[in-house]
Amino acid sequence: MSNVNKVVLAYSGGLDTSVILKWLEDTYNCEVVTFTADIGQGEEVEPAREKAKAMGVKEIYIEDLREEFARDYVFPMFRANTIYEGEYLLGTSIARPLIAKRLVEIANETGADAIAHGATGKGNDQVRFELGAYALKPDVKVIAPWREWDLLSREKLMAYAKEHDIPVDFAKAGKKSPYSMDANSLHISYEGGILEDPWAEPEEDMWRWTVSPEQAPDTPTYIELTYQKGDVVAIDGKKVTPGQVMEQLNKIGGDNGIGRADIVENRYVGMKSRGAYETPGGTILLKAHRAIESLTLDREVAHLKDELMPRYAELIYNGYWWSPEREMLQEMIDASQQTVNGKVRLKLYKGNVIVVGRQSDSDSLFDESIATFEDDAGAYDQKDAEGFIKLNALRLRIAARRRR
Structure with a gap:
């Protein structure tokens, strides 16, 4: 562990990441750089600066990434009409590639040897953070404290914080939220x-x-x-x-x-x-x-997008935003959006x-003169449908005769 001199930590300022900050310093005998991102969570991120300062952190990154998050991650995903398993709109999943990217960029800027996150060993986020980091910086060292330490309960985390004089709002920390949010x-x-x-x-x-x-x-x-x-x-x-x-x-x-x-x-x-x-x-x-x-x-373009969407959604859910296959699919999706x-x-x-x-004044494919139930003045010859139907029924008729 002595080969790690500096770590960039994804830091919220809450109990977990404050404990992680001190634990990294003690366990790895290293300097910690904190990174806190505002991606629209609706809470102030500036208090994290004061907490990090109080813990002796010298390099503190507080960034407003709301526009980048929406423009470069949420919007491209919605061009594909992305939804996972028919219901989930991937709100957590799509935020992780951006955070992973900034962790790696800050590590490069500060000369850090490693990055660290507070995701648990049971969840998807550890996979998303780390796949993203490895895709962008293949030799990066990733530290995931929840997979290393024995502080596996809220009580142990609070005890550690008190023992090491970590500045945490214990009145608030003592009231366990019934949900992980x-x-x-x-x-x-x-x-x-x-x-x-x-x-x-x-x-x-x-x-x-x-x-x-x-x-x-x-x-x-x-x-x-x-x-x-x-x-x-x-x-x-x-x-x-x-x-x-x-x-x-x-x-x-x-x-x-x-x-x-x-x-x-x-x-x-x-x-x-x-x-x-x-x-x-x-x-x-x-x-x-x-x-x-x-x-x-176009009909076939729309149907092809629908066929590929579950695969695209799975790539995002599983943490493969920075993979070549996701980027290839994105190129196709974006090309379809020109109209x-x-x-x-x-x-x-x-x-x-x-x-x-x-x-759509310029790109609509809906032609009222053809789609109308009124007289279409010859725009569509309904007699043409007979041959179309018979050709498409040919294999069905052959199979029916064979069954007889």
Whole structure:
């Protein structure tokens, strides 16, 4: 362990990472650089600076990454209409590649020998952080304290903090939260507590971002999203940045009871886990993006995207954002979005996202003169359908005769 002189730690300033900071110094006899990212979790990150200073940290990185997170990670993912196992919008998964990237970059900037994270040995995050780090810096050393130490309970962590005079709000730390939570501008997740029983309904006071559909307004909210090359660029006609898209849609969606999910998912490490999620903005984005694609994408392109999406979602969930196969798929997905331009009008009502209009002046493939049920003035010869049907029925008719 003596070959590690400096470590970059993903640091929140909470009990776990504060203990990790001191443990790294004592166990590895090394200097620790802290990195704290604001990716829209809704909590102040500056207090982490004072806590790190109080523990003697000399190099402290506090960064606002909300725009980069939305622009370079969330938006590319939603161009693919990504959803894992039919329900999960990958809010935690998609944040890890960005954090891994910055850990590696800061290690390079500061001359650090290693990076460290606070993910446990049972979860997916350890895989995501480390696969990302190795993809970007093949020889990096990764330290995962939860796989090394014996501080495997909250009581032991608090005892260690008191013993080493680690500045932690013990009044707050002493009140164990019933849930393990993770938040960013795409979602907030809840695990643990009563959620470990998949039969138990989440408590209403658990939810932070959304009202219940029953308590949502009785009057629907209408919004209009403008798309350019598959990304939202305006809300109700007003230009917005990717970070602002997430902030505004989370607020609008949460106020209308949109985005709650209760899922039992298959973790990459092999176990099933139950989690509850709030993803109001992401739920709106998924519905709206599919709506504008329905108007502007060729049928076979759309179907091919749908076939590849589960594989793309699995790559993100399992931590392969920086893999060549994900990058290859992204190139294809982004190429498909060149014509995904236009507007989508949505009605938000008591937990529902309802598409009520879609429009594309330049790239719509919808031809009203052909699709109409009225007289199409010869735009479509209905007699042509007979030969089309018979040719497609040929193999079915041959098989039927053989069965006789």
